[in-house]
Amino acid sequence: MAVRPVLRMGDPRLLAVAREVEAFDTPELHALINDMEDTMRALDGAGLAAPQIGVGLQVVIFGVAHNPRYPDAEEVPYTVLVNPQLEAVGEEMEEGWEGCLSVPGMRGLVSRYKRLRYRGVDQFGNGIDRTVGDFHARVVQHEVDHLMGILYPMRVRDMRNFGFTEELFPGEDIADD
Ligand code: NI
Numbered sequence: 001m002a003v004r005p006v007l008r009m010g011d012p013r014l015l016a017v018a019r020e021v022e023a024f025d026t027p028e029l030h031a032l033i034n035d036m037e038d039t040m041r042a043l044d045g046a047g048l049a050a051p052q053i054g055v056g057l058q059v060v061i062f063g064v065a066h067n068p069r070y071p072d073a074e075e076v077p078y079t080v081l082v083n084p085q086l087e088a089v090g091e092e093m094e095e096g097w098e099g100c101l102s103v104p105g106m107r108g109l110v111s112r113y114k115r116l117r118y119r120g121v122d123q124f125g126n127g128i129d130r131t132v133g134d135f136h137a138r139v140v141q142h143e144v145d146h147l148m149g150i151l152y153p154m155r156v157r158d159m160r161n162f163g164f165t166e167e168l169f170p171g172e173d174i175a176d177d
Contacts, residue, residue, distance in 0.1 A: 003035075004035050007051070009151055017149055018057055018058045021082045033061065036061050046064050046076070063077060064135070079128070082123060088115070089117050094112060105165055107168050109156060109157075114137060
């Protein structure tokens with residue numbers, strides 16, 4: 001178990017499409033997920049995708065237990081999601097501010113589907129099938145974007161809504177990534 005360096009925007013590995021995981025409940029997969037969890041918790045992130053630590057596999061983790069970075073956000077159960085598939089539920093979109101451990105110190109306003117069904121498996125190969133909304137849906141869409149080489153600034157429609165956290169939200173106690 002170890003906290004791994006998080007790649008930052010500009011590193012080409014963040015732009016690659018991740019491969020499907022084919023073997024479950026292996027020492028290698030458990031070690032990867034342990035490192036991801038250590039890294040996410042050390043940096044107080046809401047989620048982390050394997051490509052962010054340089055591993056090009058379709059693995060994301062996320063979870064929010066009243067995170068001070070998102071003081072108004074609902075709680076999201078800690079989840080390991082492998083080989084995810086997303087499906088929008090309805091067409092309603094919602095704008096919200098996002099940050100990313102690969103884009104430290106910045107925030108951007110991004111439109112996401114408000115309701116989402118996601119499917120996949122956990123690290124043991126057990127199926128996951130959930131329909132969620134709001135912040136939970138946003139976090140999943142953000143993390144799964146990483147598996148397709150998409151970083152949230154690519155989805156900011158109006159670049160006036162992208163900038164340094166300290167300048168966008170002066171005086172607010174928001175961690176810098
Ligand atoms: Ni991110």
